Amino acid sequence: MTLRTNKFTPKVLISAPRRSAAQSCADGSLALYSQSTYSFDTHSKSSGIYVVGVKSGQSTLLTNDSRASEPKWIGLGHEIVWLKQGDNGNTSFVIADANDVGKTYTAGTISGPVSNLKIHVLEDGKAIVAFSGKSNQDGSLYNPKDVGKPHSSGRIYDSLFVRRWDAYVEPQRNTIWTALLQKIPSNVTAREGRWSLLGVTNMLKRFPQFECPMPPFGGTDHFDVTRDYIVMVSKDPSVNPATHTVCLTYVMRIPNPISVEETNAEPVMIKPEGKRTWGAATSPVFSPDGKYLAFLLMNEDGYESDQNHIQLVHMQEGSVLHSHTLDVRDSDKDWDLSPSSIMFSADGTKLLATAEDTGCVCLFEFDLTRWLTSGSNRATPRKLTHSGSISEVARASFLSQQLFISSSTFTDSSIYYILDPSDPETKRIDVSSFANNGANFGLSSAQVSELWWKGGDDASYMVHAWMMKPSFFRPEKKYPLAYLIHGGPQGAWDDQWSTRWNPAVFAEQGYVVVAPNPTGSTGYGQKFTDAIRESWGGLPYEDLVKGFEYIESEFDFVDTSRAVALGASYGGYMMNWIQGHDLGRKFKALVCHDGVFSMTAQLASDEQYFPLHDLGGPIWKNQQGYDQWDPSRFTENWSTPQLIIHNELDYRLTIAEGLAAFNVLQMRGVDSRFLSFPDENHWVLGHENSLVWHTVVIDWINKYVGLPPLRDKEAREEVEGCRKDAVRRSVAEEMKLLRVVEE
Template identity: 40%
Template sequence: MWTVQWLALGSVLGSAIALTPEQLISAPRRGNAIPNPSGKVALFSTSQYSFDTHSSSSWWSLIDIRSGETAQLTNDSNVSELTWLGSSDSGLLYINSTNADIPGGVELWIADANNFANSRYKAASLAAPFSGLKPAVTKSGDIKFLVYAQSYGNGTAYNEELVSTPLSSARIYDSIYARHWDSWLPTTFNAVFSGTLKKKAAKRYALAGPLKNLVSNIKNLESPYPPFGGSSDYDISPNGKWAAFKSKAPELPRANNTASYIYLVPHDGSKEAEAINGPGSPGTPEGVKGDSSSPVFSPDSKHIAYLQMTDISYEADRRTVYVYKIGSDKTISTLAKDWDRSPDTIKWTADGETLVLATEDLGRERLFTLPVDAEDDYKPSNFTDSGSATAFYSLPECPKKGVTGTLLSANEVDPGLKGLSSKDFDEFYYEGNWTDIHAWIIYPTGFDKSKSYPLLYYIHGGPQGSWADSWSTRWNYKVWADQGYVVVAPNPTGSTGFGDKLTDAIQNNWGSYPYDDLVKGWEYVRDTFDFIDTDNGVAAGASYGGFMVNWIQGNPLGRKFKALVSHDGTFVADSKISTDELWFIEHDFNGTFWANRDNYRRWDPSAPEHILQFDTPMLLIHSSKDYRLPVSDGLALFNVLQERGVPSRFLNFPDENHWVVNQENSLVWHQQVLGWINRYSGVGEKNPNAVSLDDTIVPVVDFNP
């Protein structure tokens, strides 16, 4: 039995001060704690926004893994992507985000953690805004590395600051996928580049030749894949010989499928990249055609572990673990094929005998172990339980299995987060439409079960998604609860982490099973918790949750709430065809828009019979750069509500996408959302510190007579 210790920077909670939107948004945001080779210290980054200066600051720190003591390494805001070098306990490599000689470029620097300021030096000047640094130190001492940037078709890296402005702003497209998420697709694309640093004069490292584009020589390849792809889309082998990367299937239309492959290529680009699990590859598992992700090399550089979905048109299909053997036989092994969970990330242990998986499970992101020789019926075992593991690393010392302690808790060191406590949340199950449904319950600071608090009913997006035991600066349970609510966040049909059956049952059932689950959940809360006031409750949801709030508005459950909040939800059934990812709607509604129109219209919040029921005050938020759910749907619903005489407000951010991430915009978002529900629930009258719409910090446009 092997044992391993894992390091994570936690935000375990405990104290008693209400959490405000300002405190949430301006609290320090810490990155992963990356241990050095000996496992004695770890690096982590911190950034923080100030509403006083309206600017952000950032810095890097070291944390002692045994004592938890921290010390600042540097507050140079140009330092990014710090990483340890090979077996050196203090050697560091990082990207300097500016370039002294090339506008828009970056630099690679070397430093020593024991004397960072005086030891650092520039090792390479890169002519574009490269990021995603991944190094490997070879036996000879060379530093092989991978980075990525936008690329022209000829393989040259794209640098926006060196490009002249075109005379025309026209865009011309000959294929669908003209725009995706929040951007119109350009003629450039993401590409992985390889490079080598060698020791030269004064035993300092310098770039040995130009970077090599590993992606551009095959038409239609792109890695990392936008909009969410990053360095997890590629990996470098520990011996520096190989690179592996993910790309969408180049031979298929991008908007209609999720198919992607893992490519293997020599680090020096001496051979063309090869799809190890493509349709023509000898080891490709039969019938497995969906999205591939998270390629990671084994410690001996002889294998690649990766994740892949089976269905070619289902973005929430279950991921299965595969291991590819590099060499002449090119075999692919399938691990724990029957396991009813979908891993998100994957890493090897140092001995190469076991994989560790971060996997959503029962409302948590747990870590599981999986032997590399596991059979189909093997069930991985978890060694973390509460909370959600967002990053994990193996340490060389392994005193015992599992989490042995907490090194740093945000609520203990950040004054603005002292209102967080593990006592503020709980969970329960109730009988839904066809199975038991899980729900979280979150209490306000100073909660007293002998008192009564309005219900805040939280509805998650996806629709294949879930509410989890996790921390977020968007839709943070505690910020809403601390206005004076008890938050109930159910995981109805369509939710992930509870098995394929619950997730998949929402297909072509957007308004049936999940709506019934929410109705039954509301009834359970009403009949079970004396401290929850459902008569003055409110409901809110985003994305699919926004659709569901729109659906609730036109159905009987809508009359149970004093106010509703819908963020980026669909309204007119036929408008779904204007989305970017057609595979999504064609999967969830069982076919194309023209051949299966009845499916699209079956759950149509804009149908007259639903509009005639509209009566509950409603706040709508829809941003202009949300191309997955275009802003026209939000405007259409606002028009209907206004013409029907239903109290309503429309909040728009022209510079945001499906999410609101700019700190100043986020503050306005919270002020409007919380002010809206507080006005109608009565919380504003009971809690003098609650957010009020009277405190609006941007002008309100109202031309009504």
């Protein structure tokens, strides 16, 4: 399916095909990916698993079963395995062949839901698989379908966490499982030549204190598998995970899966050499021959946005492992970027890392030859890509040094290409397939440009921002400004596609969009990221003020007298902070999504290490620090019309924050509106909910700058239905209250 449209609207964004990252087969001729689309006509989602010819660009549908997910190549041919969820909660391992479309069979079934599938091919016809699934306290696989409804809904907790992200913490824990996928020998005629799943083992059955992947967002980036071992990262069980980020990295020997033996392997901890304390760890990976591994490690406990350092380990059988920090130098200076993922090259002599760099997610290469031969840990990064945002890197074929890249930009939702690290500037091969590129949406990279301005009081540093103009932009005309503030606060607007906060959606309404990366943003050096600590409403606010002044003075086509500002999470905090300060009077309207109203309410958040770090310690030791940057202290200044959005499953910032802000606006007589989704968390993920979100937001800001409302009949009917339902509920509650009073 190729979606073509003359105008990029919220409905187009939400219903457009969403493709996963892709991976090529052993010979490099085909790439495998999954895709989903949503239909507002049928109000349903469809999904499929596809292969695309790397040279031809032609895609072939392997299955449109909505229960199929996580396709992976197995063996050295074109055979594929994917997971299929059953109605009873079980998971089947389904085998397919890209050369024989429509022919599938089940290699084995697991008695519960599993995910995060990883495969290490041992030889043609044999592969080790690792995956995650929750385990019961006795080590068996947890299946929610087997759990009866309790007689009481009460929960009792004696320590943190009580709840995390959007769910209450339950006794079941994430666990790594291993098994063998093997073709049946030729002497077994009934299933000759078919794959079978053997020896499923809970690697952590004897070690329930460990949890991997780590919730709420951990996945395949928290473990890896090779011929004989798995490596995993897990929170240190000796400290409270709500107030600490320290992780431990362990290697475990995989038992012989054919004998279906219970593993007696003890986890061997990898000790960071020269470190007594450290922080979070992620992205453990083995070299292709399994002799080396690498992972990412932060230095500071309690700080989830500290710089990641690359750790290298030489595997040594039966001994305690030590990791060496790769000393990354850019000329004679330390490399100040923070890698987010790593992998070894096909020959194991290079390490490839993705890292945010000036509003992009780029690929870097590190030569490990000196470390492999002499033990020297010095390396210099070589930048292989310079634009867009990479989501995943894979080998282009089994032994090739070429790389298969999955990426996106502000205007292209999914880009696949092959990169040759020996000559990345000229040896790039685009894999077209049915391209999800900007042209199909009426978008163009020509709409996007970059800005820099002097930030802070002393103007000692520069602030970077992205600008996006409408596709129908004319330089002689004036357009209202949409100032987008990102969350985090240690985050950034990167040149990548998003289905939630997409600058193009606002640009196509007729705004010039400016998305700044002020103090605290990632990808501009660790010092710049760290500078927001204990300065939430300080330096970042000053950077935004300077940015507004710069836009006001430099761009005649931007009408700053018709400006709006929008933000979520920390961006929502900044909306409330701006509302109470001078910059708030520069905007016609504000939009605050799941933002902070009162710093004291941070104590109700799930991950307490976050405010402990960013606000300078616990509140009983630093009340002044919490008060200094508290938006609720300045509510006497609130006067700009503001839309408040807050969801009931947001346990990162509880819904009381949104209600408090809305109540203040209402009592002060400020034009305001409150939108809430009872089934959404910190984000709005449901397709229909997303359309309502976009409609309410766009209609709100358009009203104050003189642009027409979103012309989408279905969306407007849905929004009107939400409003009427709320009114009916409100009237019913008032009548009930009146009856109580009368009685």
